[in-house]
Amino acid sequence: MITFYPGPSKVYPQVADYAAEAVRSGIVSLNHRSAGFMDVVKETVRLLHEKLDIPADYHVALVSSATECWEIVAQSLTAEASLHPHNGAFGKKWVDYAYKIKQPTSLSDADVLCIVQNETSNGTQVSMETLAKFRQEFSALIAVDAVSSMAGIAFDWTLADVWFASVQKCFGLPAGLAVLIYSPAALKRAEEIGENAHYNSLLFIHENFSKFQTPYTPNGLGIYLLMRVLQQVPPIAQVNVITKKRAADWYAFFEQEMSGSLFRILISDTAIRSDTVIAVEGSEPDIKAIKTAAQQAGITLGNGYGDWKNTTFRIANFPAITDEEIGTLKQFLRSYKR
Ligand SMILES: *Cc1c(COP(=O)(O)O)cnc(C)c1O
Numbered sequence: 632m633i634t635f636y637p638g639p640s641k642v643y644p645q646v647a648d649y650a651a652e653a654v655r656s657g658i659v660s661l662n663h664r665s666a667g668f669m670d671v672v673k674e675t676v677r678l679l680h681e682k683l684d685i686p687a688d689y690h691v692a693l694v695s696s697a698t699e700c701w702e703i704v705a706q707s708l709t710a711e712a713s714l715h716p717h718n719g720a721f722g723k724k725w726v727d728y729a730y731k732i733k734q735p736t737s738l739s740d741a742d743v744l745c746i747v748q749n750e751t752s753n754g755t756q757v758s759m760e761t762l763a764k765f766r767q768e769f770s771a772l773i774a775v776d777a778v779s780s781m782a783g784i785a786f787d788w789t790l791a792d793v794w795f796a797s798v799q800k801c802f803g804l805p806a807g808l809a810v811l812i813y814s815p816a817a818l819k820r821a822e823e824i825g826e827n828a829h830y831n832s833l834l835f836i837h838e839n840f841s842k843f844q845t846p847y848t849p850n851g852l853g854i855y856l857l858m859r860v861l862q863q864v865p866p867i868a869q870v871n872v873i874t875k876k877r878a879a880d881w882y883a884f885f886e887q888e889m890s891g892s893l894f895r896i897l898i899s900d901t902a903i904r905s906d907t908v909i910a911v912e913g914s915e916p917d918i919k920a921i922k923t924a925a926q927q928a929g930i931t932l933g934n935g936y937g938d939w940k941n942t943t944f945r946i947a948n949f950p951a952i953t954d955e956e957i958g959t960l961k962q963f964l965r966s967y968k969r
Contacts, residue, residue: 674858794812
């Protein structure tokens with residue numbers, strides 16, 4: 632079975648060996664305040680900076696999920712109100728979660744701008760050029776959900792203060808861990824707000840991670856797997872080139888080889904099409920039929936999500952997927968068309 636599900640998604644096959652290694656070596660049984668475990672955390676943070684080219688002065692912490700990051704931004708970094716321009720299901724979820732914690736009184740006092748860089752539900756993305764415009768126009772903090780693009784494409788990190796992603800998408804790892812990156816300005820803001828009432832208050836997380844520790848017993852296996860996968864993957868500049876080439880090939884494939892078929896790319900505006908999640912539209916019965924046929928051919932397509940649940944399927948364009956697997960899916964689509 633090969634999978635193009637955009638999360639949880641294909642994990643690197645080496646993860647099986649890394650997991651066995653973590654158990655055999657006793658890493659997973661180490662006390663999380665021990666030197667041995669702190670070394671793993673330290674090395675993971677160092678590798679994130681190195682492989683993803685994160686600025687040296689941006690801090691890195693590890694938490695449990697992107698959903699937790701949405702809450703951390705609301706509880707620890709929002710004094711008045713957060714703004715959430717969005718066009719899809721994850722952007723909608725973020726605003727719902729955020730406003731349960733920090734119900735805004737007036738949006739004109741907004742002090743955090745929340746952007747979903749890659750909207751996994753409909754295959755759109757916010758370009759670095761657009762983010763640069765937000766940066767110019769908005770003087771307060773910018774927080775970016777990059778769950779389905781971080782480790783798949785390169786970012787200009789300086790265009791936002793908070794970036795986060797869970798690892799079950801472009802990192803090619805099992806779920807249950809998320810990377811939270813924050814700028815010196817974000818830390819300063821957290822200090823001004825002074826919120827320290829939660830186990831995952833940013834100030835408390837920061838205090839712990841500055842000692843390579845965590846506020847609670849962490850997902851040690853997940854952290855070890857992240858460290859091992861980061862050792863294996865090329866620098867983000869290289870990954871970025873491959874991801875963008877594969878995305879361009881996918882879009883060209885649908886426009887050329889699949890033209891006149893029952894399926895088309897959901898997003899017609901080429902400027903906002905995602906590089907990492909390709910959403911393909913069709914009628915409800917056609918989408919149902921192709922997903923079933925693909926399954927029978929040993930290929931899992933991503934279901935639609937949110938408003939597009941029954942009228943799209945999605946193709947993950949994540950780094951762990953091989954050229955051979957992409958070739959297999961293209962061959963399936965060609966023969967399905969006929
Ligand atoms: C998958 C996803 C999430 C949710 O991640 P969790 O790890 O389940 O919290 C949030 N935002 C986007 C854009 C996603 O694709």
